[in-house]
Amino acid sequence: MKGIRRLAQDLNISIGTVSRALNGRTDVSEDTRRRVLEAAAAMGYVPNQAGRSLRQGNTNAIGFMIELGADINSNSDTFFMGVFDGVQSVLTRHHLDLVALPCPTDEDPSAYLQRMIGRRLVDGLIISATHRKDSRIDLLTKARIPFVALGRSMTTGDYPWIDLDxxxxxxxxxxxxxxxxxxxxxxxxxxxxxxxxxxxxxxxxxxxxxxxxxxxxxxxxxxxxxxxxxxxxxxxxxxxxxxxxxxxxxxxxxxxxxxxxxxxxxxxxxxxxxxxxxxxxxxxxxxxxxxxxxxxSLRDLGIALGESLLASMPAYADAYPLGMVQRIWPMELIPGESDRV
Amino acid sequence: MKGIRRLAQDLNISIGTVSRALNGRTDVSEDTRRRVLEAAAAMGYVPNQAGRSLRQGNTNAIGFMIELGADINSNSDTFFMGVFDGVQSVLTRHHLDLVALPCPTDEDPSAYLQRMIGRRLVDGLIISATHRKDSRIDLLTKARIPFVALGRSMTTGDYPWIDLDxxxxxxxxxxxxxxxxxxxxxxxxxxxxxxxxxxxxxxxxxxxxxxxxxxxxxxxxxxxxxxxxxxxxxxxxxxxxxxxxxxxxxxxxxxxxxxxxxxxxxxxxxxxxxxxxxxxxxxxxxxxxxxxxxxxSLRDLGIALGESLLASMPAYADAYPLGMVQRIWPMELIPGESDRV
DNA sequence: GACGGTTCCGTAAACGTTTTTGGTGCCTGT
DNA sequence: ACAGGCACCAAAAACGTTTACGGAACCGTC
Missing domain, CATH: 3.40.50.2300 (Response regulator)
Structure with missing residues (x-):
């Protein structure tokens, strides 16, 4: 006996009640809820994500696709580390986790993305390094997966993006x-x-x-x-x-x-x-x-990306009434000595 | 009607047969298999990972945890991107996907890892930036999650690691x-x-x-x-x-x-x-x-990490009879001019 | 022509959750 | 005393897969 079933048996109540108690539903007495939460903490219970995903049809995770092949990425990961941090800070507030999806050098980015979409590993996606015509955008809109692109593109259709200036x-x-x-x-x-x-x-x-x-x-x-x-x-x-x-x-x-x-x-x-x-x-x-x-600021950029993504996910849109974000990210000039005449 | 059920209905065969055909089982005729594969490709069918995970008890994904907070990570150019690529190249051969798990700056790495373990998001893990006493190692051994550490540690117990020299x-x-x-x-x-x-x-x-x-x-x-x-x-x-x-x-x-x-x-x-x-x-x-x-070579290091991990996963160990890998990764001296007297 | 073996396929159970439905007991007002 | 409402909970269905089991059809053998 494992998982929630075990918990229910120990407490001598039904698994439905346990689930409701854990998920903060109202139709459970405060006393029962307390006992459930204590027992759950005691046995280190964490809901199995597979069962959860299967039932709810979502995964509580969002993906950030990075292309290892694109030289613009493979040469500087200080960029993404900073952005990840910002995205995370937004997502954790909503109990969403961030996973980075590194597309292998030798795989076509669109094929990779399609695989990830099909697996239903994530509820939403951030893509980066957009090309002039980027078929990933078509893929995502067709599959109705909420996403935001880090980078504009000439691909037709309205979709959310944030791009450096x-x-x-x-x-x-x-x-x-x-x-x-x-x-x-x-x-x-x-x-x-x-x-x-x-x-x-x-x-x-x-x-x-x-x-x-x-x-x-x-x-x-x-x-x-x-x-x-x-x-x-x-x-x-x-x-x-x-x-x-x-x-x-x-x-x-x-x-x-x-x-x-x-x-x-x-x-x-x-x-x-x-x-x-x-x-x-x-x-x-x-x-x-x-x-x-x-x-x-990489972190602020990440925050903006996270918020735009949430704004385009029906389940979270009410907390972020931003509409479809299409935004140019400002950059501040830092004078040095390399352009003195 | 969705997924495999839809596929079975279109072909007028049972879902069990479809599943067996897709998974390369022997007890299905070559003719049927061909028809299934064609239909699957035609409708762009990809198995739902949640259903699959729930049934099989695994996820066909492995995680690579990176700590955004550790300055040694957030600053390192190129390091992880290169390693990811190597790990991927090993994993894809076994239809495993790699997801990077960026631990937020403001979260305790062990707590983060525990959450990830609990969610059962991945079948195995690579951790990096190991500390002198690293509680993540205890966590992983206790949870019996296959893992390999990029970096030694003074934590007791035998576990696989690869460390730079x-x-x-x-x-x-x-x-x-x-x-x-x-x-x-x-x-x-x-x-x-x-x-x-x-x-x-x-x-x-x-x-x-x-x-x-x-x-x-x-x-x-x-x-x-x-x-x-x-x-x-x-x-x-x-x-x-x-x-x-x-x-x-x-x-x-x-x-x-x-x-x-x-x-x-x-x-x-x-x-x-x-x-x-x-x-x-x-x-x-x-x-x-x-x-x-x-x-x-970052890529070779990644390959070694991937192989060590597979070697410690029962389902793949027979393909990688390495035993428990504890390996010091050699580095080649490149003479420059910065140490001339 | 009965019988064992093989090849193929359908049926149904199982995985761990969430959520809907329905029901029990208690309280309240008449 | 009884209808109605409320607070709480049990039971069961559902999500999409894989797989154990059993059975049907066909083959060859004595």
Whole structure:
């Protein structure tokens, strides 16, 4: 005899009553409830989730899918650790648990997601690293699984998302560089079809136009989102015949590689090439010269993600009357020395 | 009508037969099996995990617990992502899924683990960042949950673990520095009671003794495992009246902070202070002067963890006749310029 | 032609919960 | 004394699977 049945037998009451007592129903006497709770604590009873899920049709867990294959993820897990913490802090208040679902490098993300959806392992999902056309979004809407995307996408249909302000980062980067006298400004964009690259590029183009600067296609530099990509970026820039005098970056680790490339050429960030990096992180804070980049609170971002997800789950929506959240997450410019002329 | 019942109805056969066909049982004709598989694929049928778990008493998932609170985790670049990938590659071969369980900053790890065990969300567990006395180990053995620890511990009882070679890293670091003529060698150790600190320290002490060097307690420097800890470490070293000429590090990001601290003092790693770092990572590869540190394959480590776990699960043990794995994971020294005299 | 063996499949129980339904006993007001 | 209401609880159904059991059909053998 196990589980709730055992508990009921010990107390000499029915399992239904035990269940009601544990779940805080009203139709059970205070005395009985107290006895049940005491006995449950004494034997360390925890409801079996499988039985519960089967009956209620939910799992009290939500998933956060991360793609190990996407270089933008596999290179920096300080990002997700921070976000997880924020998401958790929202979810635990509602007795929901967070599980991270790491999609293997060698599996198609959509296939992986479909498997997870089918298994009914979670009640809701957060997906990240959205691509320009992201079939996961279709999958989730079709399956009617509540979700929120960390990242916009060009996929049609209305769905909740929160995205970093790639547009604003590009725009403000250009503004700042133009104000400092630069006119040949390069932009690093990712070499794959992750959506943030397009947003970043659009912001870059719009800013150039607003300043009346010509758009030189050779200044749009496609490199992988990794520290090696930054190294390559540095090489590409240095080997151009008509070098840009400044560059804006779309990913945090690029700065590392470009710093190295400049150092090897005997050049210095800020003096020989103005650099505006992306996200401030533990590494960027310790680079010298100090990197000009943008700050955001990972924990707050996680909280916002958690709340948006809850807002789109019928069972919790009343506590979070946010409607469908489509939100651009602001980032604060932190001036450093890497973009001094 | 949903799930397997729907499938059976469409095919006009019993649900038992459908289940047997899907699960590869022998007592079903090849023709029937083919029809079932086709129909299942056509309607995108995926077995409901709750029903399955309830019946079979397992979940076909294993968990990887990470503590967001431990600074050694929340800061570590790339570490877990790489390990996850290796674990996955082993598990998927056996149709097991990996879920990462991030323990919130503000929750006690043991309490969190107990909740997860109680929910019966996973069949097995990998825990990391083991402490000197780690109650999670008692919890897991008592609950008879198969697990493997990434990290040794002083907790009694036999249990499977894999640990990085902190002892060897400390020993070889000292050897190398002594060979280069150093005699005052400092060691950074974590300021909390994570077990790796004790192992590292023991290796350091043993190496000193073997070389006939005195043990100076003031050279054992306790700092948080973060880039800020490294900054503080650098400060502490520079402000000593009888400065060490070399230091060995126990955590990868420490190097970042100490580099910065030296730079601010107009000093240079390798010339003014010999530094041997810990794990080679994307960041260390781009530091200058290049950091002398140790290399390991995260993916292989993940594979080893996955295999050890399977070896300790009765249902899979026959495929992995490893016995109880207690293994020290070797790390390869990568010479750089940071420890040149 | 009875019989044992094999191959295939249907039936039903079981897993641990939650929730609906119904019922018992007690109290209250008339 | 009796109808009605209330507070509490027992019983049983339901969730979607897997699997033990038994039986039907077919085959070959003496």
């Amino acid at each position: 790639f547009d604003g980062v590009a725009r403000r980067g250009v503004d700042r560089l133009v104000a400092a006298g630069h006119s040949r400004i390069a932009a690093a964009v990712p070499s794959n079809d992750i959506n943030l690259g397009f947003v970043f590029l659009d912001g870059y183009k719009a800013a150039l136009k607003r300043h009346g600067l010509p758009l030189d296609p050779s200044l749009i530099m496609r490199v992988p989102s990794s520290e090696l990509g930054g190294y390559q970026l540095g090489h590409d820039i240095l080997s151009m015949k008509d070098r840009p005098t400044a560059v804006i970056l779309n990913y945090e680790l690029l700065a590392l590689g470009i710093y190295r490339q400049l150092a090897e050429a005997g050049l210095q960030p800020g003096r020989d090439l103005a650099i505006i990096g992306f996200r401030e992180n533990p590494v960027s804070r310790f680079m010298s010269p100090r990197l000009t980049c943008f700050r955001l | 902190f002892d060897g890293v400390a020993r070889r670091g000292v050897d190398r520095l002594v060979a280069a003529g150093h005699s005052r060698i400092a060691a950074a150790v974590p300021s909390n009671d994570i077990n790796l600190g004790f192992v590292f320290l023991d290796g350091y002490k043993a190496a000193l003794k073997r070389h006939g060097l005195p043990l100076d307690p003031s050279l054992i420097m306790r700092v948080p495992s973060s880039e800020l800890g490294g900054y503080q470490l650098g400060h502490d070293i520079l402000s000593m009246k009888d400065r060490p000429t070399a230091v060995i590090l126990n955590y990868e990001l420490l190097a970042l902070g100490i580099y910065r601290q030296l730079a601010e003092a107009g000093l240079q790693p390798g010339r003014d202070l010999a530094i041997i770092g810990f794990r080679e990572n994307p960041v260390s590869r781009f530091m200058s002067p290049r950091l002398t540190c140790f290399r390991l």
